[in-house]
Amino acid sequence: MDTKAKNDTKRITPPHFMLPVEDYRKLTAPESIALLGVTRRTGKGSNNPLEVLLEWGYRGRILPVNVAGGEILGYPVYTSLLDAPEVPDLAVICSPRNTVPEFFRQCAEKGVRIVIIVAQGFTDGDDDGVAMQEDFLKLAKEKGIRILGPNTLGVVNNFNSFCTSFIGFINPLAPVGVLCQSGIYVVGNAGLMGGTGLCIDPGNSADVEYAELIGHMARDPRLSVINIYMEGVTNGEKFMEAARDAVAHKPVITFKIGSSPAGAIAAGSHTGSMTGEDRVYDVAFRQCGIIRAETTDDVMDFNKTFQTFPGIGGNRIGVVSISGGAGIIAVDAFARYGLQVAELSEATRKAIADLSPDWFQVHNTIDVWPAAMKYGYPEVYRQTLSALLRDPGVDAVICVTGSFLESEKDFIDVSGIIHEAASEHPEKPIVGWTYGGRWQEYIAKLEKEKNVVAFSSLDRAVKSLAALYHYHHILQPRAEESLSAFYGKNPCLSLPAAGKDALELISHSPSGFMTQEDAFTLLESYGISGVRREKSENVDAAVAAAERLGYPVVLKISSPDITHKSDVGGIRLNIPDAEALRQACAEMLASVRENCPAARLTGFLVSEQISGGMEILLGCKRDSQFGPVIVFGTGGVFTEIYQDIALRIPPLDSDEILAMMDETKISRILKGYRNVPAVDIPGIVKVIMSFSDLVMNHPSIQEVDINPLLAQPDRLVVLDARILLG
Amino acid sequence: MDTKAKNDTKRITPPHFMLPVEDYRKLTAPESIALLGVTRRTGKGSNNPLEVLLEWGYRGRILPVNVAGGEILGYPVYTSLLDAPEVPDLAVICSPRNTVPEFFRQCAEKGVRIVIIVAQGFTDGDDDGVAMQEDFLKLAKEKGIRILGPNTLGVVNNFNSFCTSFIGFINPLAPVGVLCQSGIYVVGNAGLMGGTGLCIDPGNSADVEYAELIGHMARDPRLSVINIYMEGVTNGEKFMEAARDAVAHKPVITFKIGSSPAGAIAAGSHTGSMTGEDRVYDVAFRQCGIIRAETTDDVMDFNKTFQTFPGIGGNRIGVVSISGGAGIIAVDAFARYGLQVAELSEATRKAIADLSPDWFQVHNTIDVWPAAMKYGYPEVYRQTLSALLRDPGVDAVICVTGSFLESEKDFIDVSGIIHEAASEHPEKPIVGWTYGGRWQEYIAKLEKEKNVVAFSSLDRAVKSLAALYHYHHILQPRAEESLSAFYGKNPCLSLPAAGKDALELISHSPSGFMTQEDAFTLLESYGISGVRREKSENVDAAVAAAERLGYPVVLKISSPDITHKSDVGGIRLNIPDAEALRQACAEMLASVRENCPAARLTGFLVSEQISGGMEILLGCKRDSQFGPVIVFGTGGVFTEIYQDIALRIPPLDSDEILAMMDETKISRILKGYRNVPAVDIPGIVKVIMSFSDLVMNHPSIQEVDINPLLAQPDRLVVLDARILLG
Structure with a gap:
């Protein structure tokens, strides 16, 4: 089923802004490369990209450029790119920032289409750097040149033995596509992601950005998972479209840094003060189906899980354990991450009871130790695991094993038994936790056949399994549906006729808050009634x-x-x-x-x-990256006390609006709670849709607080509204 | 300062229920031991405790007992303990449960004072097992015998080469005291805690329980940290007193399993339905200063951190990093765990600016890479780290290093530089994160001198540093204060005179809800006014x-x-x-x-x-382990919607009550918020104190909901109250 889904997604039309195929090929697998400003030093600590390229075994043509000319590592050096005998597919400017303008000019004159700028100190530095970046961007635009960087290690293509980094790091091959804005992920990939297949670092993202690249990785059959290390995006709308497209193809795991802005945000509205930047990224990721990694350990763990298992049937998990306590730890973790312990069938329970002492109570998580004391540990483990895997109510199994015995006394090594079971049931993921002094050795042992993954803690094991379930059963289907149905359409609905006059209000208002009367008039032109x-x-x-x-x-x-x-x-x-x-x-x-x-x-x-009714907050904040962000939640004087809100980035269909409402606590009351009668829910959905159109139609709207929107069983009415223009 | 504090705590009077010193000595370091029902099998997989004892090098006298007699591993075997030539300090019954009654009878007749029962299948098994456990407990009580277990691996004393476990696991020595109710921690200690010094497993805790043992570990100078693996406690009040005493001496890290009860709790009150078992444990742990580990990784990480650093000056953390991105990841983690990035002094900023390129902006977290490109990596790292450690505004430093180069090209290995800095500044903890393919090797390298700890992720590094700060600056001081001041006193205040009559109400009421009128009368007898x-x-x-x-x-x-x-x-x-x-x-x-x-x-x-005022919930639920639990929070019809509550286990002083109130969102309103006037906060504190006395004085009160307690600027009045007796 999962395989079928993947094939279907191949037919998805790529985003129109995706980097042209030929440019992408030149960037990631060039037949020739110029290294401008390459250092003459070689050996340990020299950071010479030519040396790295040769060590990696790059098989294209290399054109070193250095004003001093001569020869480096046997390669003739050109004093200017203009002297080189060909126009390279790719030029890498790898010298300090002051030399960049001259080298970039040479690239432009020579007719190079793709340039990587390695140096730091542009928008990441001082005002001079910002000005220099503006200059070369202007020239690039004139000449049709695309730039990766600056402040980047460039591209690492492990399939083609190609690497523009000036540091030659440890680099295992793995089916992982990586987009990152920091060298930390490029060079640390073995420790942070378990290795990579293809890695692109847009650095400051002055020109080429994530949204143009991710669709290529989504369609690259050599990659089974995409990782993004993100400091920020330049265009939220494009990024979301590209990410949604990618999620329909394969899991996208994002580690976003900067979740805690140092200063509090000054804002003129409740909506503004409650929707910090990170909260907006978070909802954007969730809306396009990105899996957000909370730590670098998550990235590593999720990667190996997605690489190993093509799918999972559901979220009902069996547990076979050397210890009863581990079963309880697993169930605690299931509750944290949205999985559930499998209810075992009568047949399975009987098979286990037959193995066990008379006094043994068969729970849904199986402690094999009491039975092992009777029939021998490995045999009991094998039979128990096999019974669970045959049970139609079990979608995956967690195997807890011990690694606490010295090797010559080790009678509890069941790695072989687990590998055998995994190969007999490839449709049911087996995930291991092993504890004891030899855990590192045992994790390697369990993962040797590449049909099982294992972790240093049960929490990590369960979290990874949950990511697998969540992607295949929620995120991917939703991304596919979104692409085929709603999100392909023009997001903005047409302005209602009555709204034409109201528009004047906005175009003639100076920046600042509209008067309340004007705000009411504008809202009413979209069918949102005021008192x-x-x-x-x-x-x-x-x-x-x-x-x-x-x-x-x-x-x-x-x-x-x-x-x-x-x-x-x-x-x-x-x-x-x-x-x-x-x-x-x-x-x-x-x-x-x-x-x-x-x-x-x-x-x-x-x-x-008007008396009675529930007070709702309906707000909007224009985010600099993602545009308008809709906020719904508890309104009235206690809005910021309870901070009971949910966010969405429009356009929104009614399902998405209902899902947003369901994330809030107040929704439980709105549906009717104890002696509080239900309000007009379809009416609220309609109001939110109109509100979404309003804020999308008028880019000068910066913040809106409708607070309260009073909801009664038969009436929805705005009691107060503030609209900030800018 | 920290050392002084520790010495002071030595004067703390131990809890009166602590196991007598001689019994504790016999349990953990016996001069002679009987092994009743020891197996005749030896070698791999035989689970022979005599063999383990000999391998460990136990130097006391051993008395094996087995009905078949003969000899095991050169030791003469007695067919009955009664034939043995001495009364052993400790007897271990290590045979299946059906043989336990007879062996226990022998122990009683011989006059043994301490018995460990290893077998499973008692309260952890079926009804027969429960009955057997009752029988031997009765006999133990008559004869003054203390029992550890059943369902236990017993005692592991790494200082004395003593181990009662029948499995001979890998067992590094570490200054860690462990109390655990499952073999998982005993045998897995190397992987789960990094090794142990002394480990006691009370198993089902049929007799000897945590509260009697923890004070001994707290006073054992060979142990620097205590770990508890908990399934549940038998007497919450005793446990809390013992834990508070221990926390005043050294950090207590608890991993509690069973946080997610499978079924929802049926309850007759809001208070009952919102205070699940795990939430009560959680507040009990917080009130006595226990650090709750969320995962087994936490246990391992916190242990090594507390072992390495005797203290930390404050929560202002400096960051030296090979990458700018890592600095941002660190700041994100600081926000999660209550630390803050150190504001660097002018002198420090200048020292770093002098090292760096002109365009470089000195932030509070230092990216050494740009400077390293100019002056060489190790030297820049050394000078930067040194400047941070000299800065009086820095309490600890996080060092981010790379482990991504192959060893022959590794010019970024700064382990030696970090060790040197650590030995020059022992008062400032240095914690490392290293990323790259060689991370495991590099963690070992960084930790070699035992003056630095290092982790596989920044999140884990920061969380561990936060635990160190939290213990020394909040938990330990608070535990000491509690022991010396409030909590030593008799918790129950005397019943007010007017309450004498009200008491009749309770003693004559059958189980079930009191009438509202009676509930009002009872509350008023404690000075809590009804409408x-x-x-x-x-x-x-x-x-x-x-x-x-x-x-x-x-x-x-x-x-x-x-x-x-x-x-x-x-x-x-x-x-x-x-x-x-x-x-x-x-x-x-x-x-x-x-x-x-x-x-x-x-x-x-x-x-x-009465119109106006804020609606408060004041409730109480009697927990089977911890007794009455007080609940305070948002009241009214939305009580369970917002679930804005805080819990405390009485007795409570006014500071603790104010802290409880501050945990709720409604407290922000009660203090005066926008146009809502402040209410009578001291009056609320007084009401909660009286309420606490009420529920402590009357054990038959099972649940109370005062909802709402209406709070106005000049009046506090109960509008509705329900009291459940049982």
Whole structure:
């Protein structure tokens, strides 16, 4: 089933912005390469990329360039690329930053199409560096040159024995495609990922970016998994489209650094203050099906798991263990990672009971020790494992073994038994945990046949199995569905006719908060109803408005300068009659003038008092990488106390909106909870869809807080809204 | 400072229930040992404890007992212990369970004081096993015998070459004391803890339990850290007292299994349903200062960290790294685990800037690579590390190194430089992360001098450093303070005079929920005020009561059988006048009779309507191990939606109560938030103290929900309370 799914995805149309095939070929498997500014030093610590290239056994043509000319390692050196006898597929500028402009000029003049710039000190350095980067980007654009870097080790293609790094690191071959923005992953691959097949480091990503490369790795049959080491993306929308496409083909595991910005974020809205950068990346990853690694250990563990097992039938896991305690540890980990212990069939339980002492209680996780004392350890382990693998209710098995005996006394080595079982049941992953002083040796032993993976802790074993399940049963199917259905369409719906006038509001508003009245008008043009209300310039007008609306009413101060009205006495609820209203007006003016003496006051807003209903927050924040991010959750005065929110990056279909709502605690109440009646859920979905269109249609909207959106069984109404333009 | 603190703690009085010194000596370092039921088989897979004992080099006298007599491994075998020439310090019954009663009888008759029972199949087996365990416990009590086990590997004393395990595992010596209830930790110690000094396995803990043993390990100068592998404790109060005492001496790291009970807990109160067993263990551990390991990797990592570093000055951590990316990964991990990146002094920043290229920006985490390209890697690493260690604003340093070069080309090996720096600054821990294909080799290299620890991931490195900081600066000081001040006193305050009558309520109530009226009376006897209210048998009485209380009023149904009144229409708020009240009574009766036809109705409860204020939950659940557990948090209809609660096990002083309140989100509101005024916080603390006395004074109270406790700026009042007796 999994294999079939993979073949089907081959038909997926690649993103239109993917790097052209010929450019990608020149970058990753060039027939000729120029090394501009290559050092003349060789040997230990010389960091000579020519030496590395030769050691790797690169078989293309090499054109070294160094102003001093002469010869390096037997290769004639050109004093300028212009003297070289051919236009190389790829040029690598591998000298310090001050020499980069001249070498880049030579590349442009020679007609090179792909250039890697290795040096540091551009946007990662000082202002001079930033200016230099702008200059060569401008020239590149004019000449149609594509740049990888700067601040990069370039490309490592283990299939073609090709490597542009100036450090010749330990480099085992593995079916892993890697995109990374730091040398740490390139050179550390053996320890951090277990090896690589193809590794591309865009460094500062001044030009070529992840989104252009990942589709190629997704379609490369030599790679079974993609790793991304990310500092940040330049274009979130493109990245998400590319990642979704890749996830439909194979697992994408991302380790994102910078999850903890040092400073707090200053923001003008609840939405802004609750949606830090990392939270936006997190939801973007989840929406496109990327598996986010929390640590580098996760990357290593998930890689070997995906390399070893083509799929998994479900999340029901059997446990065979040398110890009863390990079974409980496993069940604890299942709960953490969304797996479940397999309910064993009657036949399996009987097979195990027959092996065991009379007093033994057969649990769903099997402790083989009591039976082993009777029938001998290896035989009991073999029969138990076999019974579990034959059980149709078991999708995978965790084998716990001991590695605590010295080799000459080791009567509990069951590696061979486990390998045999794995080869008989290739459809059911077997994952090992081994504990004891010889754990490292035993992990190697268990993994020798490449049909089992093993770990130093049960937590890591279970987490890896969970990633396998999650990818095959949730992430990949969802990515495929998204590509074929909703996300291929134009994301923005057409602006409703009534909205045409409202648009004027935005185009004529200066940056800053819209007045509340304008915000209501804009929302209503998208069919999102505001409370019945009237703007009044003075107290008499307010009283007249209240007569029309009907008491009780709500009174608010109207001012373009006050964002949190309730903090300054700018809101009064439940005003029963005209007398009370006049008094409230007077008190409000006094309070606001005292608290915000500089605020411009433009009168009062009088609105109907609505009682009952649940207070919802519906917000949006424009992220610099990913564009608008929709926020839904608990609203009202306690919004930031409970921080009960869920995020999504639009466009959104109704399933996605319902999933977003289900992530919040308040959704349990909205569906009807104890004596609180259910509200109009389909109505909320519709409002969120319209809201999503609104923020996508108007790029000048920076932040929106609709708070509260009051939800009643038969009515949805905006009581307050703030919209920040920029 | 840390050394001083440790010496002071030596004066702490040990818990009175600690195992007598002579019994502990006989258990862990016996001069003679009897092996009852020892097998005649020897060699690989024979599981012969006599053979293990000899291999370990035990130097005491050994008395093998086996009904067949003869000789094993050169030792004469007695057919009965009664034939042995001496009373051994320790007897180990190491045969299957059916033979245990007879051997135990022999021990009793011979006058043995300490017996280890190895066999499985007692409370861990079937009903027969449970009965057998009861029998030998009874005999033990009569004869004053102490039992370790059953279902245990016994004792492993690496200092005295003594081991009762029948499996002779790999066993490096380390200053680690271990208490464990499963063989998994005993035999796997090298892989799970890095080795042990002294290990005691109480197995099923039928008699000797953790609380009696831990104080000895705390006072053993050969041990620098204590590990506990826990399935559960038998007496929570004793365990907490013993653990607090131990934490004052040295770090106690606990790995608790069974965090995920398979089934949901059925409970009659919010408090009951939100406080699962694992959550109670968790708060117990935190209250006595135990470090809870989430995985076995944590145990291993924390052990080696505590063994290597006697202390740490604070939580400001410097980072020296071969890669800029690693610095960001470290800062992410600091945020996760409560550390912070050190702000470098001007002198340090200048020293680093002087080494680096002009364009280089000195951040708080130092990427040495750009400077290394100029001055040579090892020298730059040395100078940077030295500058950080001299900086008074740096408490510890994380060194990131690469292990990705083949040995003949390795110019980045700085292990020697790091060792030198560590020996010059023993007061500042240095923790390493090394990445690359040779990471295992490099960890060993970095740890060779035993003055540095290193890890396979930065996450693990930072988590371990955080445990070190947390123990020395928070857990140990708090444990010492607790022992010397509050917790030594009698926990229960005296019952207030007015409470004497209220006590009758409890002693005469059958099991089940108290009526609400009785619950109010009991609370008020402890000074916890209920809302002004009157019980009324019929509608006319209700109207009369309302006149006395003043409108508006609240009407509730009175019934011993209805626990969630609002679910069945049994509560009506804000009733403005007599007419509305009569109607509400009629509607309520109809609704309740429809929803709960079997409920006994005892009239109405009319009470004053109080508006405004915050709704708090104050609850208690009696845990079978730890006794009463106090719960504080968000109350009202959304209690279980937000599950915003904190737990504590009493007795509680006001600091502990404030700390509990601060763990909840609602506490931010209670202190005054935006336009919500602050409530009477000292009043709440007083209420919680009285509540704590109440539940400690009355063991028959099983669960309490005070929900809501309404908090206003000048008033605290219970609106509803349910008390379950049992």
